[in-house]
Structures are given as structure tokens and as C-alpha cells.
Amino acid sequence: MSDTFVVVGGDAAGMSAASKAKRDDPDLEVVVFEKGEWVSYGACGLPYYVKGEIQSLEALVSVTPEEFREERDIDLRTGHEVVSIDPDERTVTAEAVSDGDSESVVQPYDRLLIATGAEAVVPPIGGVDLEGVYTLGSMSDGKELREYVARARDGESFQQPDRGPACRFLEDCAGPVAVVGGGYIGIEMAEALAANEYEVNLFQRSGRVLTGFSEATSEAVADHLREREVALHLDAEVEELTNDGDGAVEAVVTADDRVPVEMVLLGTGVRPRTALAEDAGIELGETGAIATDAYRETSAPDVYAAGDCAEATHVVTGEPTYASLALTANRHGRAVGQTVAGRPTEGGGVAGTAAVKAFDVEAARTGIVDEEEARAAGFDPVTETIEANSRAGYYPEGGTVTVTLAADRDSGRLLGASLVSEFGEGAVHRSHAVVAALTEGATVFDLEDYDLAYAPPFNTTWDPVLVAAKVLSGTLR
Template sequence: MADPFVIVGGDAAGLSAASKFKREAPDREVVVLERGRWVSYAHCGMPYYVKGEVESLSDLLSLSPAEIVERGIDLRRGHEVTGVDPDAKTVRVRTDSERYDQAYGDLLVATGARAVDGPIDGADLEGAFTMHDMDAAAAVRAFLTPPAEIDPDAVDGEYVDRDRVETYATREPPEAVAVVGGGYVGVEMVEAFEAYDLDVHLLQRPDRLLPPFGETASERVIETLRERGVRVRLGTAVDEIVGDGRAEAVVAGDERIPVDLALIGIGIRPNTGPIEDAGVELGDSGAIAVDDYGRTNREHVYAAGDCAEMCHAVTGEPEWVPLGLTANRAGRAIGATVAGDPTPVGEIAGTAAVKAFETECARTGIVDRDRAREAGFDPVSETITASSRSGYYPGAAETAVTLVADRETERLLGGAIVGTDRAAIRIDTIATALEAGMTVADVERLDLAYAPPFSPVWDPVLVAAKVLNGSLDAP
């Protein structure tokens, strides 16, 4: 069949697009080109697999390759796209045994992002990892498990890099671990490592953890980690990982910290390599620039997921916020559009959640006041602490809520929440308010549910809105 819908990348955005397209246009061909072996897996679940809360690697698969093929999708694993020619409407494909050009009628670039390990020297040593693929997760869990206790069923699936896993499965488990970077992955992996009773060091270059979540969340998470025995070092830049073939220590300035395993979680970058010479425009973030329907500046070429920007709900400007729902939603919309039903990819607010043991954090919109000023707002913020349930009901815990608003318009700009009792899920109220363009007074008047087991009469979000509204009214 001529001119199929070709998708580069077989994970969240790519397979959401392929599945939606095939449902809407069952008679048209869709080809998914994936350079690796793993497809349709949950990146966010890997720390919990390492910890052991997720029993087997295959539990992280949303769809198996066989299930994808059953949907009528031509899935080609081990097929790397090395370039795109929008004029000829072809992509250049490389496999272990051949090179060929694949024609397309419409093209979706869903190449995701890649983990950053530079400028840290020694990131290629054995025992140094980034947590950005399933093989890394399998290898780390094998390394953490005593050889006599390795469960083959936990490292299941025909796609696992068996040689890599077996290399670490034969070693004695590490005793000391360094986690470099205090973002989502760093905090989640600290929790995973602590479960193995290791000596855990967390080294963070900035002066707070989880910077997008605000100061209060950072302080609460640091307190939680230190109570668990984690050695948290802020304002500490790791220069290199050293060792004779294997990681033996991390070096930060004049300090050398002996470790057996180093986990680098200092960020990701959009993977735009395949379109470098295709004349596809990139945004200021370095991710692919798209319009409201995921279209790039080249005709019939779309982009979605961690390689593409999207419009921010608060600023109205393009932003790069790589998150799972963002990728799935945009891919699904593009699949519908290519099938003949034009569907906007929607806006984003950067809504996210993370936990450090019992401490839950969540954020949405603009939390940082300096960033709000850069976006043209006059920010006013308040942070309150309120009970998660009626004070007399068992399980009630302190919940801190930060809200940020624009003084002139009184529009809500963002918020963050931290607590131990169902704190993170409350961020959805704030995210919905942002999408609706509500003012702080609008939020204060929301009719949220009340019953002692679930919330006090004044939910913590309502308390925060009430206090912030008072600040906006003050001269």
C-alpha cells in the first residue's frame, strides 16, 4: 500500500497515534519504526521495578509487540531512522542487515528524549547507570540482588539485554550508592536504593531538591530523606566517576566519595537527531516546534512526545515539558488528525507528582515567582498548612499548599502541594482551575467534597485560595 502513515518511535506518543489512526482509518497502512527492542513501556515505573514493588519487567509493558501487530500495525523493531527527506517524503532506515528508504504519506516524529550524563567523566564505567531504558532497570535490579536470590521471572521478556543483566547478576551487591541529581528520577531512585539497606548519597548541584516543586516541597523531601538515613548534599556538583573499569567513587570538588554504584539523573534532552537535516524547525528549548495540531513547519510532518514542544496553558507560549500524559494525549490527537478528524493536541500545565517514601509532592503551572515575572506577570504567592482530613478523624496529616497568582488579573498561575495523606492527587483541582483560566476568587468558591474521612470542611486548596485572595485584596 502506497504512502502509509509512518511513525518514528514505538512508545507513548508513537503507539497512541498508531492505535488511534488504525481505529479511525482501518483500511490505511501504518508503519512504526522503532530502533530498539522494547516498545510501549512505562518509563515512570522503572524505579518501582528496581525497588521490587513491581514484580516483573513485563509488568511495565502497556502493549506487547504481538498485541500491537494484532491491531493491524506494521511494527518494525530494530529499525533506526537516520534521516528524513520531506521533499521526497521518505525516511532513511538502518537495520543490522540492510539500509532502505521508507516512503510516507504522513510522518510522525515521536523519538522521545535521551538521558544526559555529561559533563560527568566516567559515566561509561561499569556500575554507572542512567535510568532511561528497561535494560538499565533490569541490570540495576540484578546488581542489587545477591546472586543466589536472583529471580529469573523478575527479568522476563525476550527483549532483555541478557548479557548485560548476567554481568551484574554474578556480582556481589553494592554497599554504597551515589545518586547524582535531585529531580524526579533521583528522588525516586533514592527510595529504591534505600529498600536494599545501602549507604545512599544524593548529590544535587542546585541548592534545593525538585526545583520545579518549590521551596516548601524541597524542604519536606530533604527532611524525609535524611530521616531515612540518606546523605543529602546540596550545592554539590559531581565532576567525575572514577574507578579501574568499574565505578569506585564519585568526585565532587575536593571530596572523593567511595561507592559501588552511581546513578546519574541530571536530566534529559529531546532526541531530534533524525530530523537534523530535514529543515524541521526547533523551538528555543531545542525540542521540535509544532502548532496546535502537532504539525511542524514541513508539510505532512508531525511531532509529539518528549521530542516536541507544546503550548503552555498559563503563558500561551511554547514549552518543553516531557511527561507521560502529554505524550499519550498528543499522539492520540495526531492519529485522529491524520485519519481525517482534525484534533488539537491540547495545552499543558506541567502537572506532575512524585513521592519520597511517605512524602507526596505535586505541582502545576508556574510556581517560581521569577519565572512568572519573566512571563510578564506580577506574581503574588502564599503557602499555607492545613489538615488533610477533619482533625478528629484518624489519619489526618499536615498538608502544605502553595498558590501563585497574578496581582493585576487575580488569575491563578500555579500551585504546589506536599504532604503525607493523599496530598498529590489534590493538585488536579488546581490544574483544572488553570486550564479553565480561573481567578483565585473562583477557586475559593469551588464546591469541593467534604466528609471527615476525606477532607476537612475547608479543603487545603480552598484554605490556600482564601489566604491568597486576601493578599491580592491587600493594598
């Protein structure tokens, strides 16, 4: 009888693991439980679906449930929520919901992957349950937001089932609106709503947007958001969302202001879904996500965790970190699939590399650029920021790239980078050279000698990353 590999969660980590395990060991029985109807979808594309650049939710799906079942021979059970794990008995219990009736299923496993992902953080303030208050953590959330935008754009009379009278007609849902949170989702949704002619107010409790990036990057993005008429409310922690008397949101209240709005998008981050693991006695790490070893195995034998519910190891500090990122989930899921198929594979570390687009600006960050964070990790950070041309000065097109590099004063070890440029001028792609340097533990002196490509349509002889490395090297010497 073949072994059984059970996966809890049908998105990036879960389906990467299931597919790789089945491909490497066709005799392995692979069972996947997913409580929703969607699997293997690109949640990062949801803001662009809401904006209207992507026309259907189905376009965000990489592989359909039918393809997993029929072409990959995976026993995928959508509409099944796993409610408990018993590591001693090596079973999971799932509840299948159909037409209002539920049925419990007890599934034995030889090896198990927990890939329960992350959920949107809802701040502990009044009014978050009002009509017109949204999060963007799932395909169904994206569908609701797209319907909201479509009602205002098309002017069609619309009554959404079970959501009351809010925004029934065009004049009721044309704006202004609010986005709470100045991170990735907040910035992307501000663009999506402003592009649909909403008056957008973005609230950020700290003094700048994109706090994981350098100040230079944050300021460049903030300036561009203002140019595109997004009203930024910085140092403005939201205290309450007020009720219009009919159950719909009518205003965002901070310590210093009250801003009337007709819709609120909460983009205040995500947290790992760990309740299932906790209830099974599986250890969590210091970040609050599920702790694992290098092979993604948890404290329970033959139980693995990967993706947005699990910790990873930071390549700069060597310590556990939490990185809710698509590539990390796919990479670690694939590694688990290889491991359970008989070829033990480490998931690899992460640098926290991320990118964001804000209208006509792109930004990227990797490693550690915040000096306080670097000091807490035991480094003595030195940072330099430069601005350089993105292409040869005589080339008829081009812009500038602003690069912030951080390195350790004593060792010269590269710690991180933050880059920003006009959209299409290469801030994001240029960050990849820094990621390679971080992963290899290179110094800024090593980076200065990297043989990066040059041609006038693409960059200058000295790429902006090399210019930043030269400047930082000079400071350290």
C-alpha cells in the same frame, strides 16, 4: 490505494497515534519503526521495578508487539532504526539489524509522525563511562539496574557479560552508592536503592531537591529523605567520578568532598531526541525540542512531532515549553492519530503537572510557582504557603497537607501550585483542582469558590486548596 501513515518511535506518543489512526480509519496503512524490542511501555514504572515492587519488565508493557500486529493490524517493525527522513521525497530510511547484519529499508509516507522521545542527560564530567555508572532512560537500563540490585540482595555470584569484574560478588556491590540529581528520577531511585539497604548518597548541584516545586515542598521532601537515612549533598556539583584502577567507579568528587561509592546512578534529566528531525531540515523551537503548531505539525508539510521530542504550549504563559511527561505524549499522539485519520485535532496545552513519591511522602506541582520564572513570563507573582489538615480533625486518621499557591498581583490570575503531604493524604489528587483552574485561566478568587467535595474521611470542610486560595485572596485584596 490507501494512504500510508508512518510513525518513528514505538512508545507512548507513537503507539497512541498509530492505534488511534488505525481505529478511526481502518483502511489507512500504518507502519511503525522502533529501533528497540520494547514498545508501549511505562518508563515511569522503572524505579519501582528496580526497587522490586514490580516483578517483571513485561508488567510495564501496556500492549505487546504481537497485539499491535495481530489485533490492531499495525505494521510494527521492531529492531528497525530510522536513520534519515527525506521530506521532499516523502520517505524514511530505516536500518534493520538482525544477527549482526544490517539491511536498509526505504519506506514512503503520506503523513509522518516523529516520536523519537527523549534521552537521559549525561553530564560532561570525567568517569561517566566507568563500570558501575548507570542511567535510567530505557527498559534495558532498568534491566541492568535490577540485576545490580538483585546481586547485592540475593548474594549470588554473578558475572555480567561484557561489563568487567565490577560487583562480581555480594561483598563487591553492597554499597555505598550515589544518585546524581535531585529531580524525579533521582528521588525515586534514592528510595529504590535505600529500600534495598544501600547506603545512598544523593548529590544535587543546587541548594534544594525538586527545584521545580516550592521551597516548602522541597524542604519537606528533603527532611523526609534524611529521616530515611539518605545522605543529601546539596550545593554539591559533581566534578568527576574516579576510577579504581580496574575500570570501575570508586568515588564521587565535588569541589568540597570525595565520597567513596560502588555504583552511581545519573539522574540529571532528559533532553529531546531531535537529531533525526534536524538532519531533515525540520525546525527546532526555542526550548531545543521540535517546534510544531497546535495540531503538532512541524515546519515540514505532513510531518508531525509529538511526545518527549516535541514542544508544547504552556497554558499559563501561552508560550512554547518542553514537558517530558507521559500524559502529554499519550494525549498529543492520540490527537495526531485523529488528525491523520481525517479529523483535525489540537493536542491541547500543558501545565507541567507532575508528581513524585519519596518513601512516605507525596508531592505534586503544576503551573508556575517559581517567582523568578513567573516574572520572566511577565507576571507580578504573589505566593502564600499554608498547612492544613488532610481530613476532619475528629476523624481517627489523617495528616497534613502543605499547599503553596501563586497568583498574579494585578489580575489575580492563578499561576501555579505546589503541594506535599504524607503518602495517601492527598497532595497529588488535590493538585487536580488547580490544574483545572489553570487550564481555564481562572483567578485565585474563582478557585476560592470551587465546590470541592467534603466528607470527614477525605478532607476538611474547607479543603486545603480552598484554605490556600482564601489566604492568597486575602493577600491580593
